[in-house]
Amino acid sequence: MREGRFSMADNILYLTELAGLKVFDLKGRRIGLVKDAALVPLIDSARVDRYLVGGGWAWLTVRHDQVRTISLDGIYLRDELLTPYHPDEYMLRLVRDLLDQQIIDVSGRKVVRVTDVTFAIEHEQDHDILRLIEVDIGLRSIFRRLFQGILPRRWIRRLQNPIAPHSIPWEFCNIIEADPQRRLRLNITHKMLEKLHPADLADIVEELSPEDREAIFSAIDSEVAAEALSEVDPRVQASILESLEKEKAAEIVEEMAPDQAADVLAELEKETTEEILEEMEAEPKEEVKELLEFEEDTAGGLMNTQFIAVHQNATVSEAVETLKSNGDLLETLNTLFLTDSAGKLVGSVPLAKLFVASSTAPLRELCSDDSIQVSVNEKQEKVTELFDKYNLLTLPVVNDEGRLVGVITADDIISLLRER
């Protein structure tokens, strides 16, 4: 039955070949052509569970265990008690739902469009099954699609050989489904997306349609969503937050750095901002609300409230204790601020100095000589100038009474300059 010269490609089958393949009953009579194939991801994420066969007026469903052999010559059945096809919410129909649609290639960190699908034909003891191994993109699969039905299947296989294949392993493909109900039924999770770098996830999301963006943001963990949202283009940020359920939007905003949260909320319409603030926890809400009060192009609009200040009379060991209790800020922190009892800024200590000082040393002795600070009302231009002139990493911001109210960090300045 099988010809030797195709032995290499014998154990694979493409979806374009499968669609249109003849189906034969036990006596070898043709009963129809394959129209589509479906996975049931809740049972098995890669095995073709059903073949949908069109013959007469209605489509029939062939279960995978009713098949004897599968090859380019057709599908031979071993059981011909076929049932009519009924649409089923648990089925992922490959031709209808996957072919020509966009998916996320998690390993390549980009959005791609599916041109074809490659199956492995696996021979179990008494029957053949198809297992989805790769999603094909690129020229080779385009060639295959274009000539399918025009040239014989075997010719196409030979002619395509000189073109380099371009495929993504099925386990790295993330399907995008806007309907949350269907997402559950098709067992689509975005766990893989959550492991991407937030900046990569942001790039991916920017390429999708608003509906798909919403689908992803409402499904992934709020903390990941917050980090990714911070990296997204401001215009897109606003449209994403607006499209989400208010509770989910609030959860995400809570996880964002307060200054970025305030920036995003400032882009939204007033009513939407208030609705989201309404849903937020008291503490982050107050911080964000305060930041929202400042004009966007001033130091107040740039700053965030994620800094650590200790009393000016504190010692190194006390400072370390304070740091320990603020574990969530440590990742980006590089300066410690000293304030008096009224909260007025009196000095700053570079974090690295704490390591080399004795634990009983008063912090005041470790203070940097310069005491650069800006008022909340200072203009953006002046702020960037200061950063450039003094090579700052962190710049403290004080209110009219001289009290420390926030800090501006170098990454804020880099984003600002990039926007221009």
Add this chain to the structure above:
Amino acid sequence: MLKRFRYHVGVFLTVIGPGIITANVDNDAGGIYTYSQAGAKFGYLPLWTLIPITILLIVTQEMCSRMGAVTGKGLSDLIREEFGLRATFLMMTALVVTNLTNVMANFAGIASSLELFHVSRYVSVPLGALAVWLLVVKGKYDNVEKAFLLACSLYVTYIISSFLVGPDWKTALIYSVRPVMMLDPAYITMVIGLIGTTIAPWMQFYLQAAVVEKGITAKEYKESRIEVILGCILTDVVAFFIIVACAGAIWANGPRDIRDAADAAVALKPFGKYAYLLFSAGLFNASLFAACILPLSTTYSVCEGLGFESGLNRSFREAPFFYWLYTSLIVIGAGLILLPNFPLVRMILLSQVLNGVLLPLVLIFMVMLINKRDLMQEWTNSRGYNFVAWISVAIIIGLTLALVGISLRDLLGAR
């Protein structure tokens, strides 16, 4: 109330761009030639066609921008998702070929307009091509869009030059609303040409992509629609002044055929240096502008539809097909017209034939797509609108096919 109004004005300013740019590129070298020819040969008579043209333009453009705003996807994306790869591939192939000839026509426009300023085409065309390539590859979207909007505003040169010619305004206004039909084959050909060249396949792809790129969503759609309509009207206002200028300058002194748009500019010489200079400068601006947009829009549509990496924010290594296609459209488009004895007229006729094959498909797909509820939700066409849309599409298809017939006749006759 005032606050609402201010909000709308604010949103309007943020959505400005796509509609106005698309509609203005429509008045490219080919468009200007068609209008000049109409005015030179038939005077004020063809002016009535502008109102129906505007309506047809608005109906088609509005649907595209609505699809872009609601789905957030380009037209070639949607065609691929709903109609499959083969239909997309055939359309994209036809789109590349028609647009390549359009690019050629516009480089020819650059050449002939600058020759009026005594610049050799062997200088102007390569420099123009390089400028186009650099602007788009090295520029940022926002800046590029600003440059394009500036180019749009330069169409005002046609308005000024038509005032300098001093045509018969009263007659012009009367014939703008009084349809005149004549059974003269040349006249009918001209009317078909006017409408047939106004609505081109690339516009639908470009407009929808620009709406998506700009991040316009269903929420801002109200303002975006105004912008699209405004763009269509502005385009035909410019067309009006071109026809009127040529009617006043050429037809009034004896109707005749003109060879190309630069020929029309020369005919304006007796009306003063400025009328002539402005008309030529307008032609240069329009040609350069279209030569920027067409290759880019074609490349985006093809890459999207076929699933190749695209976008100027990607490097050459990440998106090789995108850069290759874009560069070859410019290089081939500019290079071929430098060949001596290159049969440009025949290429343009050929492109009109392909255009006529492609456009009906694009329009029919568009109306089918916009009526898909799972795609457009509550934004599908209403029944009344569908009626208008199908009638417009039928009219455009009929006229385009008629133009195909004429082009084929000329193409075979030219042998």
